[in-house]
Amino acid sequence: MTISEENYIKVIYHLSLVSPKGVNTNAIAGMLDTKASSVTDMMKKLSDKDLVSYQKYQGVTLTEKGFHSAKMIVRKHRLWEVFLVDKLGFSWDEVHEIAEELEHIKSEQLINKLDAFLGFPVADPHGDPIPDAKGVIKKIEKQLLSEVEINAAFHCVGVKDSSTDFLKYLDKQKIALGSVVKVIDKEDFDDTLTVEIDGKRLTISNKIANNLYVQ
Amino acid sequence: MTISEENYIKVIYHLSLVSPKGVNTNAIAGMLDTKASSVTDMMKKLSDKDLVSYQKYQGVTLTEKGFHSAKMIVRKHRLWEVFLVDKLGFSWDEVHEIAEELEHIKSEQLINKLDAFLGFPVADPHGDPIPDAKGVIKKIEKQLLSEVEINAAFHCVGVKDSSTDFLKYLDKQKIALGSVVKVIDKEDFDDTLTVEIDGKRLTISNKIANNLYVQ
DNA sequence: TTTTATTTTTAGTTTTGTCTAAATTTAATT
DNA sequence: AATTAAATTTAGACAAAACTAAAAATAAAA
Incomplete structure (x- = not known):
């Protein structure tokens, strides 16, 4: 997966939580600061890779495979946020942008070792839950x-x-x-x-x- | 700078240490696993950005600006290697590839905080010197x-x-x-x-x- | 239920970084 | 010094990811 593909998958994941029946093109374009036509192009590609299921004009949903990929990206993003705040002393309003870059580093071994190093945290600095290595998200009562x-x-x-x-x-x-x-x-x-x-x-x-x- | 541009600058830096009079196209192509013609294209672009000085058929050298950029990339690479070995418990033969990705993360604040977190190391796990925030390299007697x-x-x-x-x-x-x-x-x-x-x-x-x- | 407005898609370009193949320049040999 | 070989550059093409503008489909309003 390219960085661009990962960003699309992640955005679809977040939008799915609000509208689980199908995410529309414009919403994705808005989140990624791109144009609807670009989104359509990408949906075709992601659909070919079996990461989303997509029918023209009907919006997209993540496939099982896409859903898992999305959770792994979210996992990386949130673990890096914990690292930045807990270990490097960033404040919680500074970490999002940097984590947007770090979430695309590929090694699975890296992220699992980072997880252990941080003591297997269940939530990031904003209180959002961190999926575990298998993608399981522990629901936080709040x-x-x-x-x-x-x-x-x-x-x-x-x-x-x-x-x-x-x-x-x-x-x-x-x-x-x-x-x-x-x-x-x-x-x-x-x-x-x-x-x-x-x-x-x-x-x-x-x-x-x-x-x-x-x- | 794009990731690709950074990779070229880094390779030119390393090759410059061996042939300071000018690095030739083929050598760069060899290191980056690309073709000589691609290198020529990129040299034009880097030259326009004043990162290298380049004359057709005569090889390239880094400008002051390019030299500094290169050292900052090397700094990032080596600091991340220290992190991977010292904090995450990787062995020194596993870290290079991952550091190749991490070295392209943009934030200067990140790298300086990482430096402090690691205790301002002067050498990476292979013993290679780490440039400081200003680009100064402490020579290691060996x-x-x-x-x-x-x-x-x-x-x-x-x-x-x-x-x-x-x-x-x-x-x-x-x-x-x-x-x-x-x-x-x-x-x-x-x-x-x-x-x-x-x-x-x-x-x-x-x-x-x-x-x-x-x- | 037409008409209008909005959303989405298609078609055709652009940019970045790459490629191949041909042309050119420099270096090496006879 | 002429010829051959090697290295380098140009020219033209391609894939990825974006764009603009026009066309098509869906949703909303009269």
């Missing part, structure tokens, strides 16, 4: 902070929105994976929360609480 | 084992030939970087050496001794 009961203690396990702005906000407020969070009070009018994070009081908007996963 | 005096203790710091066969031989004999070596006796007829390596007696041919650097 709730949005906006939905948990008051006065119960949780710890932060991930983010829904991983945009740079949001991650930077979290950094600024010293909220990280593992931080202990307790909702002290909820404002009825606009759902603003008063929370205690690692012992510190903080007021956060519903929009923030709606993008933070806790467990 | 002699071939075939040329050292008898009964003096050295330690193994590198290999001249890093072919798989040779590296596997060293692995088998448990000779690694850092091993303590003392020449006990030298046979006048064929220069076969009797050596003591980490306390163990061993007989090695002149060909072996001629490919092993000590300090």
